Amino acid sequence: MTGTEVPTQDDAVVDVAVELDAVGADAIDVARAAAEADAPGLIGDHLGVEADEPRVVTHYFATLDPAYVGWQWAVTVARASRSKTVTVDDVVLLPGPAALRAPEWVPWSERLRPGDLGAGDLLPTKADDPRLVPAYMSTDDPDESSVAFDIGLGRERVMSYDGRLELAERWYAGGPGPESEVARVAPASCATCGFFLPLAGGLRQAFGACGNEFAPDDGKVVAVDHGCGAHSEAVVVPVSPPPPPPLVDEAGYDLVEPPTEAEREAATKAAAAAARLTTMPAGPA
Ligand code: SF4
Numbered sequence: 652m653t654g655t656e657v658p659t660q661d662d663a664v665v666d667v668a669v670e671l672d673a674v675g676a677d678a679i680d681v682a683r684a685a686a687e688a689d690a691p692g693l694i695g696d697h698l699g700v701e702a703d704e705p706r707v708v709t710h711y712f713a714t715l716d717p718a719y720v721g722w723q724w725a726v727t728v729a730r731a732s733r734s735k736t737v738t739v740d741d742v743v744l745l746p747g748p749a750a751l752r753a754p755e756w757v758p759w760s761e762r763l764r765p766g767d768l769g770a771g772d773l774l775p776t777k778a779d780d781p782r783l784v785p786a787y788m789s790t791d792d793p794d795e796s797s798v799a800f801d802i803g804l805g806r807e808r809v810m811s812y813d814g815r816l817e818l819a820e821r822w823y824a825g826g827p828g829p830e831s832e833v834a835r836v837a838p839a840s841c842a843t844c845g846f847f848l849p850l851a852g853g854l855r856q857a858f859g860a861c862g863n864e865f866a867p868d869d870g871k872v873v874a875v876d877h878g879c880g881a882h883s884e885a886v887v888v889p890v891s892p893p894p895p896p897p898l899v900d901e902a903g904y905d906l907v908e909p910p911t912e913a914e915r916e917a918a919t920k921a922a923a924a925a926a927r928l929t930t931m932p933a934g935p936a
Pocket residue numbers: 839840841844845846847848860861862863866868869873877878879880881882883
């Protein structure tokens with residue numbers, strides 16, 4: 652006997668046992684012939700019979716088709732009340748317990764992972780996406796509620812409280828958070844860094860953008876207790892000392908003091924007088 656579900660008077664569903672019909676259970680040859688008609692030469696051993704409904708049973712046969720290892724032919728036969736003749740209702744090939752089957756279908760929206768979206772791809776957002784709410788509803792934030800009509804101007808929906816909570820948890824637990832490798836060995840946190848630019852709204856209490864081009868997270872969101880070695884106050888850059896005077900190799904030269912201005916003038920006058928003497932005409936002897 653096996654069980655079947657039947658509705659009761661108050662619409663509750665209960666499980667009741669169904670008696671295996673003896674006439675249907677004996678009709679193995681009828682069931683095999685029906686299966687052979689569908690797949691000649693591919694019907695194997697009789698594997699068993701189950702009761703489906705009163706006077707309705709299903710016979711199972713192994714398949715000999717090498718493409719369907721572990722599958723079974725299911726042949727359902729039935730008879731009318733007080734009749735000894737069974738007729739075939741259905742013949743179908745079904746996967747057995749050991750059949751090789753494709754994995755359960757997973758919708759693309761559940762298969763999608765961060766980073767899967769490529770250039771030119773479109774990712775539609777569901778109308779009831781819990782991460783988004785109509786712009787006029789985003790009033791849980793005190794800063795935003797004071798300018799509720801301006802917030803979301805030009806945007807139909809904005810991130811909901813749940814959506815922001817989810818992203819804050821994701822960011823905090825990931826690379827921008829305090830547990831990333833670069834943050835754990837950082838000399839100080841982003842909260843005290845001059846390159847830390849706090850976000851607007853409620854998230855500013857926990858997150859900001861890094862504006863240090865030499866930091867590994869430049870241009871990315873970081874948590875206030877994230878950090879890196881490029882912290883603005885991590886190292887005081889020492890002032891370079893003045894350069895020493897140049898060294899002159901004097902080994903192959905004599906050092907000569909240059910003439911003074913007066914000495915240069917006297918030398919110039921002496922040279923001019925000597926030139927005049929040599930150009931004067933000679934007198935009578
Ligand atoms: S430079 Fe480093 S410490 Fe400063 S904000 Fe960027 S990640 Fe944080």
